[in-house]
Amino acid sequence: MSAASSARRLGLKALRRIASSPALARAGGKERLARLLYLASRETSRLGSRIARTGRPPARQRTAPRADLFDLTPTEEQELLRGAVREVAERVVRPAAKEADSACAVPEEVRSAIGELGLLALGLPEELGGPIAERSAVTSVLALEALAWGDMGIAAAELGPAAFCTALSLWGDGDQQAAYLPDFAGEHPPVAAFALAERNPLDNPLWPRTGARRRGEGWVLEGEKALVLRGGQATVALLSARTERGPALFLVELPAAGATVSPMPAMGLRAAQTARLTLEGVAVGADALVGEGDPKVFSAALARSRIAWAAAAVGTCQAVLDYVIPYVKERKAFGEPIANRQAVAFTVANIAIELEGLRLLCLRAASRADQGLPFAREAALARAFAARRAPAIGSDGVQLLGGHGYVKEHPVERWYRDLRAVGTIEGGLLV
Amino acid sequence: MINLEVPRKLKGLAEQAHDVAREYFRPISRRYDREEHKRPTELDALAAVMEGMEASGATMGAGAGGVRKEGGGEGNRNGANMATLLGLIELAWGDVGLLLTLPRQGLGNAAIAAVANEEQRQRFAGMWAAMAITEPEAGSDSAAIKTTARLEGDEWVLNGEKIYVTAGQRADLLVVWATLDPTKGRAAIKPFVVEKDRPGLILERLEEKLGIRASDTAAFRLENCRIPKENLLGSPEIEAEKGFGGVKQTFDNTRPLVAGMAVGLARAALEETRRLVGEAGVLVDEQLPPNLQGAAAARLLELESDYEAARLLALKAAWMADNGKPNSLAASMAKAKAGRSCVEIALSCVELCGALGYSEELLLEKWARDAKILDIFEGTQQIQLLIIARQLLGKTSKELR
Secondary structure (H helix, E strand, O other), rough: HHHHHHHHHHHHHHHHHHHHHHHOOOHHHHHHHHHHHHHHHHHHHHHOOOOOOOOOOOOOOEOOOOOOOOOOOOHHHHHHHHHHHHHHHHHHHHHHHHHHHHOOOOHHHHHHHOOOOHHHHOOOHHHHHHOEEEEEEHHHHHHHHHHHHHHHHHHHHHHHHHHHHHHHHOOOOHHHHHHOHHHHHOOOOOOOOEEEEOOOOOOOOOOOOOEEEEEOOOOEEEEEEEEOOOOOOOOOOOOOOOOOEEEEEEEOOOOOOEEEEEEEEOOOOOHHEEEEEEEEEEOOOHEEEEEEOOOOHHHHHHHHHHHHHHHHHHHHHHHHHHHHHHHHHHHHEEEHHHHHHHOHHHHHHHHHHHHHHHHHHHHHHHHHOOOOOOOOHHHHHHHHHHHHHHHHHHHHHHHOOOOHHHOOOOOOHHHHHHHOOOOOEEEEOOO | OOOOOOHHHHHHHHHHHHHHHHHHHHHHHHHHOOOOOOOOOOOHHHHHHHHHHHHHOOOOOHHHOOOOOOOOOOOOOOOOHHHHHHHHHHHHHHHHHHHHOOOOOOOOHHHHHHHHHHHHHHHHOOOOEEEEEOOOOOOOOHHOOOOEEEEOOOOOEEEEEEEEEEEEOOEEEEEEEEEOOOOHHHHHHHEEEEEEEOEEEEEEOOOOOOOOOOOOEEEEEEEEEEOOOOOEEEOOOOOOOOHHHHHHHHHHHHHHHHHHHHHHHHHHHHHHHHHHHHHOOOOOOOOOOOOOHHHHHHHHHHHHHHHHHHHHHHHHHHHHHOOOOOHHHHHHHHHHHHHHHHHHHHHHHHHHHHHHHHHHOOOHHHHHHHHHHHOOOOOHHHHHHHHHHHHHHHOOOOOOO
């Protein structure tokens, strides 16, 4: 164990002590915790930037050990992190969500509050400055859920770059990692995008129309990516293109000759500034191909992205549930709260049931991924379930508020729009 | 550490249950569906084997006798609740009707295990106990029970009518729910053990049913039926806040198990349908967006996601019970989701397999008939939604009716 990582472990121990002290519950405790988490993740960041660039073997997080027992209890670190993210989601993200949606931008203070949580580096290997030694899609699921409870658009904007970071951590070679990853543990992480979706009806991510043609040692990319999160600000994108072996992932630094980014505002996720990325004869080197073009790498990336969107849906669906409960209890019709009517109460019960089912589906897929078990089926089920249930929950949220739900005075119309992204979009996020 | 896989230590148990389901249940499944009310004597030997396994500890406390709330204790536990759930999922994969008529594994046994004192537990050990709650005028509304219990000297005198008693004819004991005072509502309703040979207990009829026809469903009349004072389960006091606790306690433990039955049946239907449509050339691709596949494949993916959600909800409820966490909400969620999903899945599977699925050539049509009861007994879909909604909204049963 390196000195830096021992220091970080000590830091986490101290965090645990603080977390278990009753004093924390008192004023300002949670805020300090968030700050400490940030510092703990920063501890090793200097190490990362010193890594040499040539021919280094890639760094990877370890596979988590096989768990023996069925267990729904998060680890202490996960609980701590979830609490910290939830606190920021409640105090900073939610109050800013309406304005971020209409302005199609995340306010700077929201950005920095989320940045301080150090979430971007969750998937980074320790040698590159990451805070955790073991791979944890489960941790990402918990963080995404907690942040998307605040707002899905802001969560997508701020955690989109984490998808890039995690992908390179998982599949990048030593040079690719050295070129891009150390910055993610630093103070000013880059804006990076992970782009799979295209703007074709019946889009098939397994057969992108964007093509990669060999030219000399390198490749030429031709095509178009859609709904790229923060596409206009991204300095690098990891995108899918079809090679003779099937779909593969390529690194494209932006701006690049032949690459055009234009806004592609959508029904929801507006804070994430979705964009269109057009590639017209964009030349990249041999080193742009990630995971050696292995179709298995692409499959895993697709599955992990679907788990991420399902996890974000869990957060937003929970927001719906938490919002409609007090509303239907206060709202009166025919002389009593509408919550006293079965038609209303059962709708609330059904939101809770399907939401809990979705949460468990996400966690199972993620925990299998962490333990090195096959997880394609579990990710597919989480996605299939989310694609159907999440928009329905968004719709129920508006319906329970009736006309009031349809106007922007309440957030349910935004959740209705955001939740339709789930099952529609591919890529962007990743666990 | 979050992990939603079935623990290795319980896999052996599930495999054993699966073998039983495949070797004992499936071959006689159709026969006892056709010959309703005929006792499946094949199960007598099986019950003995299962009890042997239970006594040896090989079943980790699974079985109706073992389901109890666990104390807190140290660390994470996967105990009797999960073991029982996993066993039942497999048995229900075989045949829900036969599972319900496994000797000495009745719901009454679960009630005795949950609330009996030590003396009673010993006295009723090794006996098959059926549960008698429902009355012609009191279904889901079990607080409206009219059967009365009157203390005369050292005996309780029971009067009333009980219907839908699963295994009522074949069991040795009935756990009869009766009120000590009809004016005092839920608090006065208590469970009594009635031996089947007591005079005054009259078997009125056996029902002819849509499904689970291997399991007998009996109706009884109690006419001045006398039982010893010691046959009351729990305390004779009418305590307002504790009232009806026995029923609820039992149901918190058994709702996830009924959810498990629904999960097992749903899996049977899905496996069979996957096989059949596979032979017809439809393969489900997990990565390809459903809309780019055939409608049958897309539908199967949808149904499987419901199945998986139901399964995980049931596991969660059992896990909470094993770890001493209050699981009333989780138990109702599992039951509601699994109950409605298994009906939808089984009916959809019949549809996907067309005329063949609808015919008696296969078991799909039988599973679709069996499925419906799982969304009804142990609390209907609507009752589960009421329980869930009341908890979420903080409503009493008076406010949200």
